[in-house]
Amino acid sequence: MSEFLQHLVNMLVLGGTYALLGIGLTLIFGIMNVVNFTHGVLYTFGAYIMFIVVQQLGLNFFLALPVAVLAGWLLGAAIELTLLRPLRGSDIDTTMLVMIGAWIAMQSGTLWIWGGVAKSVATPFPEAPLVLGPVSVSWLRLFVLAAAAMLILVTYLLINKTSLGRAMRATFQDHDTASLMGVNVDMIYTSTFAIGSSLAAAAGALLGPVYVIFPQMGDLAAVKAFAIVILGGLGNITGAVIGGFILALAEELGAGYVSSGYRDAMGFLIIIAVLIFRPTGLFARAERVG
Amino acid sequence: MTARSIAMTIDQVAVRFGGLVAISDMSFTVGEGEIVSLIGPNGAGKTTAFNVMTGFLTPSAGHVTYQGTTLTGLKPHEIADLGLIRTFQRTSVFPNDTVYDNLLIGLHRQGRVRLLDAILGLPGARASERRLRQRASELLEWVGLERRAHDAAGSLSYGEQRLVGVALALAAEPSMLLLDEPVSGMNASETHRFVELIRGIRDRGITILLVEHDMPMVMTVSDRIVVLNYGRIIAEGTPDVIRNDPAVIEAYLGHGAGRA
Amino acid sequence: MRAIITILAVITLASVPLWLRDPYLLNALITTGIFVIGAMSLNLLLGFTGQLSLGHIAFFGIGAYVSALTSLGFDIGLPGDVRLVHAPWPPIIGFVLAILIAGLCGYFVGLLSFRVRGAYFVIVTISFAEVVRLVALNWVELTQGPLALTNIPSIALPLPGFGELTLRTKMQNYYLVLVVALIAYLLIARLVHSHFGRAMRGLMENETLAVSVGIDVTRTLTIAAVISAAIAGAAGSLYAHYIRIIDPEVFAFINTVTMVIMVISGGKGSLAGPVIGGLIFGLLPVALRPVMAPEAQWIAYGGVLIAILFVLPRGIVPSLAQRLTRQRSGTTALAPVALPETGAKEPA
């Protein structure tokens, strides 16, 4: 029983992590329709910014977080301006491949600059966990959970309740018509990508200190993020959050009660199963024919 | 009207989208070789009815029978295989293929050969190819788009794309044709020509069910008209009856439409 | 014209081992060739049905494992104290079984693809590949898991009357790969130029419309998936017998990405695309190796990829073909300027 409780707590903590990974991608992949292979690199980038600011410059941990978010925003904007804008209107596969190229180049650049040895970031949180009866959980991860919840909420409000969010959705549903409505679509493209990137960097900045920081850290994160976004339905933030928790639950229980070797398999089997029964994700958009 | 055999029966069909009732308890029949029009206000459920008949939607209740086959549970392509072919209200083409290739794709039903024959390039497969190309050219001429044969269909103007849509439906060799607002986007003269085309199709023995808001056209071409409002049939009869039905005038035609 | 180019290309490729004696380069050509076969099979799905399989390496890996296990034999316990023992068979049988079993897996994934499209198909294929990888990793009794299957024999061709020819040398393996690649190419070419290929294109461009003129989605996509998977399985089998060791690493995502790069850079939906893209990105690392630091090689690799797409956004072959026709006829071949329909499309 106590083991089960611990698994549940782990699931909550991990699910928050996954949701955080998912939201940045929901913007870029779900709303903007760019198969964003640089998501993982931006995640890694956010983590390395934390490393630089906290470990190398010796600045405060909480100060470093917004720095990482801002840096992610800038890098995202730069990627959009240089790599995506010239290919506006190209096939989705073409932009996907350009993103693959950027992923490979940037990841190798990270390796070149910082080497392959993993780094870690000191945090101001106590090492001793919070113990509640039979379960324990680390303070750092509780902080990450809270920060994730806040970022998710802000993103949700931005997309669904502001006129910028509305313009973003409109632009990627029909960008000609959006421009007829007066939307500066170039600005929307850049800012959507930049916001999505800053969220990826935020995830890296928060999770880098939880785990360790190395050049390929983003790959696994990106695969999970894709799975979560699709599971929850493209562009659906609530869906991504629920998708994140479902994936975490499947993995946690899969490792706990089936076999740790099949831990990740459980997650992927759940995805296959969900899509067999709900072919367009948990929260499908209404569509019509004719 | 001579007694003709029934091509299609719609029997107590209902469609709901969540809480929204798009069609309720709709029943009518279409006779073999007849031109029947289905009209009604915007959102009355006409396109939805087409979607049910062609298998794109499963009705919440009721069923549709075509030439003795109940369509419930059949997939759209199986229904198309029965010769029940539709067009779409929105423009619908294969945008990146040329108009000519669009028609070749549309001729799918006539071009079936065994996969192995096609891969090995057996004579049967090649002869079939020749027939298809011949037929595609004929259809192209028929809708008057020869000039655009080698342009990508997606680059045509709105009205031209609608013509391609109709040609595609004809390519599929229908025994019954469901046309969803075929003349929207055509001017009066083009509509005129289109009416002649439709009569020609009917004369080849093809049954036609027409959805259209162009009243002059509907009134001239239809044998019978069914009127829907809010998913219910509110009137049914010959053009003359419908034209003067007060309920139809109120809900749909509007008082200025007397000219129609 | 096109036939002449094709024949010239084949002759050139066939003559390579006659003048290229460097085993290292031949080795690079052989492994590239194997991946090109995989890329061609991926192109059948991506380029002609629009379904992107980001787990395509699963079929390749399944082919490799089936072939390796057939020729190595195995002895595994099944539930209920039953043991399944298989004595080694000749690799050529493994090759055939690899094609069949990979094709069968393609059938199941194809059935799924009848339900899910676009991004959802992408994630199903990724998931499928991951699950297969994890099975290969954890079913140690059958696959030896991470301990790898080693000492896989080379392919031997039965020559009636003369016994067997074991393909050991680079040159023999080169021709083997070339022949398999040619067969795959011809098969795909015939397929996509048949009425069946038109059905695939129709589904890719406008599924609702395609269905309404009688095209059977399930059948079409399933057949495409089966053939695609079978070809990938053949490539996997060649890989296993050439490299002669196989472990779950073969399912690595980067291997699928490599195939995707080959297909899209060369031009999806064109027959020669994956071959051209494949040769470029198969041999680029060989060219980069001596000239720069390892990390820089990868950066250059990504840079070349981006540069190609900036200059030729639709991929090498289609973009060049478009320019050629434009020059020759003096007018532009029409690419419809994208005017989205009201129903937004899901990303592929």
Add this chain to the structure above:
Amino acid sequence: QTIKIGVNEPLTGAFAASGTYVVNGARIAADEINAKGGILGKKIELVIEDNKSNPTEAAAVAEKLITSDKVPVLMGAWGSSLTLAVMPKLMEYETPMVVETSSSGKITTTGNPFIFRISPPSAVEAAAFKGIVDKLALKKVDFLVINNDWGRGTAEDFSKMMKDKGITIGLVETMDQGAQDMSAQLSKIKSSDSETVIVTTAVDQLTLIFKQAAALGLKKRIITTGGSQNPDQIIAQAGAAANGTMHLTTFLPWFPDKTPNPEATNYFITEWKKRGFEFAGCTESFRGYDGIRTAAAAIEKAGKAEPAAIKAALWNINIKGLNGDIVFRKSGPEGKESGQSQPNVYLIEINDGKVEMKTL
């Protein structure tokens, strides 16, 4: 005129960090030898190629080194699957290779007479651990191992050894290479009734495990195996969470005097620091150093830089490596045996952020 030695290591991809360490160690050895005048009157030249952490590439690299660069002997290829992929090429071109890190038992048991391994396979490590087991009074142990040949092999060989000693084996949990969150496995281990966990994986995952175990309040004895742990990196990164953990290691850079070859150890460490590398890397890089010295010794003994001669000479060398005597013994099927040397194994413990040696 130089004598070439091929180095086939992962410099990019998942194992880049380790491969780079090994190469840096190898460079120290080469420079040292050349500074002393080289061998057979010629300088040695390392031809270093990146195998991209990818087996297909590892095989291609071997092909290149042997056929284009004409190296008479190789060192490589770090990971077991990389080494296994290279092995058919060694047979094809009859060129020997010194294996510096890979631990899979298969490497020396499948009958490849061109393989000479200086790292301990897990069976060797298990055998070395046998003597220690009694002193630790183990009763029941769980395993948490990386899901590859190394982890799986360790779990298997250590279980076998421990069962013989009457120790009960509890859970055997695995984690994917690259996995970052092991909480689920650790939660399961936390609720088991064993008192010790044997952990086998690379340093990054070890760090994560220690941190996550601490966060879960897991209070069992943790012993790591494999010798790739970089305790200093662990101390730096896992902090207090590393305290009390024990590690089986094959090299003792903290206590040069206790190593079999103090002089070489001191030289190596001084040189390593002089080049500005992190001290933590020593536990990996020494393998590259030993590997090159092994190859060089064989060339010297052979008297010429030819594969067959070097292969023969490898059987006859006896040098003092940083972790013990490098002497190859036969392993694998008769007639095509591979060489396997038996390095020393030590147990260390981290206490208050410091490495202490457990005397055994």
Add this chain to the structure above:
Amino acid sequence: MERDVLEIRDMVCGYGGVTALRGISLDVKAGQLVALIGANGAGKSTTLRAISGLVPPRSGQMKFEGIDITGARPPRVLASGIAHCPEGRRVFPHMSVEENLDMGAYLRRGSGEIAADRDRIYTEFPRLAERRRQAAGTLSGGEQQMLAIGRALMSRPRLIMFDEPSLGLAPNIVERTFAIIRGIRDAGTTVLLVEQNAFAALEMCDHAYLLENGRIVLSGAGTELIENEHVRKAYLGG
């Protein structure tokens, strides 16, 4: 009311290698309703797209209220006072009816006035009011068309361009739509109308242009065109 608000001179434009407009010149006077008619593929929609900046002109000049808008991007054209209700509805499919309407007012400030305009549109098209939370992509064709018209009206332009507004509308709604168009003209907004329902368009317009093959071949008062033999035959079905 004699001022030309929109002046177009020798405008040429096209798509890729195709030339769709081969030199168009037209004038729209303030407060007038000007109709543009022509066969399928004549270039009517392209003309409107060129004005609103969706298709950049290759040569020629456009002025709105004396300001040069040649080559301006759509947001600038809109900001200068021209709205475009595009062909084929083009609603944002995954947004609700209400959000679509709000998009029409994207450049406007003042939520009170916007809400009032929205309510006015709901009164004109009660159907939209019934469906205000429904995703626009699931509306019927005619409902989408109403939404597209309403959305264009939301920007309160000084010149509004409609591309086949009657398309797919039921006869009674067509009547209402034309009434609305006349109404906004009467209230002082200039209108440029493309219609296949040529008779109705010519009847209600102040001035009309006939487009064939990317050229203007005829222009005059609506009634003049109705009388024209060629127009009768080719466009009015008579």
